[in-house]
Amino acid sequence: MAENGCNDSRPESPKPTQSIDEKSLPVDSRTVPRDSLSPNTSCEEDKTPGSSRNGEELISRRFRLLARSYRERTQRVKRRFDLPPTPSTVSSEPEDNNCRTAPSSGAPSVTQLVHTVSKEWIPQDGSNSPGSPFVVEPQSCVYISWMSLVTASFLYNCFVIPLRTTFQSYQTPENTAMWWALDYSMDVIYFIDMVFVKPRIMFLDEGFWVKDSRRTSINYMKKTEFKMDVISLIPLDLLYFYFGADCVILRFPRILKVHSFWEFFNHFDKVSPSPYIVRTARTLTYMIYLVHINACAYYAVSLYEGIAINHWVYNGVGNAYIRCFYFAVKTATSIGKNPRPENEAEYLFMTACWLTGVFVFAILIGQIRDIIATATRSQTEYRKLMDETLDHLRKLNLPPRTLERVKTWFSYTWQQQHTLDESRVLGTLPHKMKTDVAIEVHISTLNKVQLFKDCDQALLRELVLKLRPVLYLPGDYICRKGEVGKEMYIVKSGQVQVVAGENGCDVIATLTEGSVFGEISLLQISGGNRRTADVRSNGFSNLFVLSKDDLNEALEFHPNAQEILKKKAKALMKENQAREARELRQKIREEMELLEKVGNPQTPTSKTPRLLPIVMKVLPPDSGPARLLKYGSKSTRHTKGRTRRLYTTTVAQTESHYLESSGKSQSLDFGLLESLAKNETVENQDPEYSDEVLQEECDVCKRARTKVECDVTVHREQ
Numbered sequence: 099m100a101e102n103g104c105n106d107s108r109p110e111s112p113k114p115t116q117s118i119d120e121k122s123l124p125v126d127s128r129t130v131p132r133d134s135l136s137p138n139t140s141c142e143e144d145k146t147p148g149s150s151r152n153g154e155e156l157i158s159r160r161f162r163l164l165a166r167s168y169r170e171r172t173q174r175v176k177r178r179f180d181l182p183p184t185p186s187t188v189s190s191e192p193e194d195n196n197c198r199t200a201p202s203s204g205a206p207s208v209t210q211l212v213h214t215v216s217k218e219w220i221p222q223d224g225s226n227s228p229g230s231p232f233v234v235e236p237q238s239c240v241y242i243s244w245m246s247l248v249t250a251s252f253l254y255n256c257f258v259i260p261l262r263t264t265f266q267s268y269q270t271p272e273n274t275a276m277w278w279a280l281d282y283s284m285d286v287i288y289f290i291d292m293v294f295v296k297p298r299i300m301f302l303d304e305g306f307w308v309k310d311s312r313r314t315s316i317n318y319m320k321k322t323e324f325k326m327d328v329i330s331l332i333p334l335d336l337l338y339f340y341f342g343a344d345c346v347i348l349r350f351p352r353i354l355k356v357h358s359f360w361e362f363f364n365h366f367d368k369v370s371p372s373p374y375i376v377r378t379a380r381t382l383t384y385m386i387y388l389v390h391i392n393a394c395a396y397y398a399v400s401l402y403e404g405i406a407i408n409h410w411v412y413n414g415v416g417n418a419y420i421r422c423f424y425f426a427v428k429t430a431t432s433i434g435k436n437p438r439p440e441n442e443a444e445y446l447f448m449t450a451c452w453l454t455g456v457f458v459f460a461i462l463i464g465q466i467r468d469i470i471a472t473a474t475r476s477q478t479e480y481r482k483l484m485d486e487t488l489d490h491l492r493k494l495n496l497p498p499r500t501l502e503r504v505k506t507w508f509s510y511t512w513q514q515q516h517t518l519d520e521s522r523v524l525g526t527l528p529h530k531m532k533t534d535v536a537i538e539v540h541i542s543t544l545n546k547v548q549l550f551k552d553c554d555q556a557l558l559r560e561l562v563l564k565l566r567p568v569l570y571l572p573g574d575y576i577c578r579k580g581e582v583g584k585e586m587y588i589v590k591s592g593q594v595q596v597v598a599g600e601n602g603c604d605v606i607a608t609l610t611e612g613s614v615f616g617e618i619s620l621l622q623i624s625g626g627n628r629r630t631a632d633v634r635s636n637g638f639s640n641l642f643v644l645s646k647d648d649l650n651e652a653l654e655f656h657p658n659a660q661e662i663l664k665k666k667a668k669a670l671m672k673e674n675q676a677r678e679a680r681e682l683r684q685k686i687r688e689e690m691e692l693l694e695k696v697g698n699p700q701t702p703t704s705k706t707p708r709l710l711p712i713v714m715k716v717l718p719p720d721s722g723p724a725r726l727l728k729y730g731s732k733s734t735r736h737t738k739g740r741t742r743r744l745y746t747t748t749v750a751q752t753e754s755h756y757l758e759s760s761g762k763s764q765s766l767d768f769g770l771l772e773s774l775a776k777n778e779t780v781e782n783q784d785p786e787y788s789d790e791v792l793q794e795e796c797d798v799c800k801r802a803r804t805k806v807e808c809d810v811t812v813h814r815e816q
């Protein structure tokens with residue numbers, strides 16, 4: 099019997115139902131009412147006359163249910179995907195960026211990367227808060243400008259209310275109309291601020307900017323600010339009708355809008371290019387206000403006791419406010435000679451003034467000192483460091499030129515970066531934010547780096563933080579041929595030259611912004627870790643340095659990028675070898691032509707060759723080749739009735755000397771020349787040489803031999 103009394107003869111539970119594992123169902127399918135899925139239902143239905151009893155209908159109904167629950171689930175997931183990213187992911191989860199900016203087309207470019215970052219900085223709207231055109235962003239210029247107006251109104255009330263309350267000379271029936279006009283203008287500003295502006299300030303809710311004006315109003319009304327705003331606008335001045343128009347103290351609640359003053363300075367501090375000036379202005383306002391209150395209080399006490407009644411009170415001479423303000427400054431700062439108090443009230447007053455002076459003023463003045471010290475701290479540190487370094491170098495008795503170079507480095511670096519250690523400045527930022535900032539800062543350079551064009555985004559993010567800016571002065575050698583390579587470089591600005599020759603007189607290549615160099619030795623492409631060329635700074639050059647360890651660490655997880663780098667470095671090597679061989683051939687050709695002309699004066703072209711004076715200038719005067727060119731040949735030979743001067747053996751030496759003295763690193767190989775002369779097979783025994791280079795040299799030697807028609811007998815001793 100079935101559990102619910104269903105007949106055993108009832109068609110068997112259909113297969114698909116059994117195959118659906120309940121746990122594997124989406125949440126919804128599991129929350130579908132039990133009775134709609136359970137056999138009970140079918141059992142009930144079985145009993146209903148006219149209802150379908152066959153299993154097919156049951157199966158199709160269950161499939162329909164299943165399909166509906168899947169549909170619902172899909173929609174739910176879709177809705178979740180449609181949610182904008184929260185600002186906390188702003189700083190760039192790389193995975194996120196991939197999703198949003200690089201759909202399928204491989205590695206995104208540097209520009210894409212930066213674009214992604216900067217796009218993410220824009221505040222996102224919450225999905226559940228439809229945007230309203232009338233909401234205001236708290237950091238926007240419009241809002242800060244408005245806040246400056248509200249702050250001005252607040253300061254007006256702050257200063258004018260105590261002034262008119264105590265110095266009655268400023269509150270006369272003649273000027274009442276003017277004061278009222280000003281007072282109510284300020285009240286209008288307060289009112290607009292409370293009713294139209296503050297309720298429309300966007301705010302962050304669970305990481306989303308809420309732009310719905312209804313929600314922004316509710317948010318404002320929940321704050322203490324709102325209550326203070328309401329209290330500050332209480333129209334106590336209606337009591338003027340009772341107390342008279344000169345009872346300005348009734349406007350006292352207007353001073354309670356002090357939070358607007360703080361808010362304005364906080365926002366302005368964040369957006370101002372010189373926050374130190376903003377902070378100093380705020381502290382100075384506090385100080386002046388305290389003195390103002392003090393002056394008003396002094397006048398009030400004087401008035402209470404009687405003007406000029408004794409030596410301490412205001413004597414009624416001159417402008418009352420200016421004299422009282424002067425007295426307040428003197429007592430608060432304890433600078434001048436204060437009149438001696440003559441009764442208890444005066445003693446109490448003076449004590450209060452001094453206490454304010456000692457504590458409040460000391461704190462405020464200290465604050466100003468701190469603000470100024472912070473503003474100039476990095477400059478002070480830079481000066482200190484420079485002085486220390488130069489002092490130390492002077493003690494080492496270094497030549498003035500070196501000191502001058504160090505000084506130039508300091509001042510140029512400061513001028514360029516306004517810090518000597520950029521990484522320390524950015525050190526406090528979270529890692530991802532630091533990466534974003536670094537990419538933003540270095541974007542223009544990275545955009546020009548061909549090497550990074552094909553690298554994937556993750557590698558770039560990893561590398562960018564490891565770049566260390568370095569400055570080189572004009573003529574500085576950044577690396578020397580043969581040194582062990584420990585760093586590679588990217589030109590940020592300026593120019594560097596890849597040079598050859600003894601004094602670096604041959605400029606092989608000039609590298610500008612975005613060029614990369616120093617990678618050959620780092621990746622050991624030339625077979626070793628030695629630099630393959632000298633690189634010199636031509637002018638002031640700002641470079642990024644990437645250490646070998648950092649590069650390797652980054653490349654370890656990016657084998658593709660490593661391949662790209664290697665390929666590029668190999669291409670450079672090949673190019674170098676081909677160029678060197680080409681240059682060598684060219685030089686030999688020129689030399690041979692020159693020697694032919696000098697060595698065979700009988701030929702029509704045997705006048706002094708044009709190149710000879712130049713060669714003579716280039717060669718050291720006492721060198722073999724110079725002597726040879728100056729004093730003629732070593733031997734003569736008579737062939738077919740012609741006298742020919744032969745340089746058979748000295749050609750090779752001349753060649754060698756000449757190449758050496760002109761800064762060429764490669765000269766003719768004597769051994770090779772000899773082997774060729776003897777028609778021996780030449781074998782490559784030097785692992786430093788590729789077969790290609792050896793073949794080049796053989797060709798050169800062969801040509802040298804043929805050119806001077808020498809039956810080469812190399813006498814090393816000559």
Ligand SMILES: Nc1ncnc2c1ncn2[C@@H]1O[C@@H]2COP(=O)(O)O[C@H]2[C@H]1O
Pocket residue numbers: 577583596606607614615616617618619620628629630631632633670673674
């Ligand atoms: N012909 C060339 N053109 C441009 N750069 C070069 C050339 N030859 C060498 N370099 C660079 O100069 C660098 C010197 O140090 P590395 O050998 O490590 O890597 C070298 C290359 O990056």
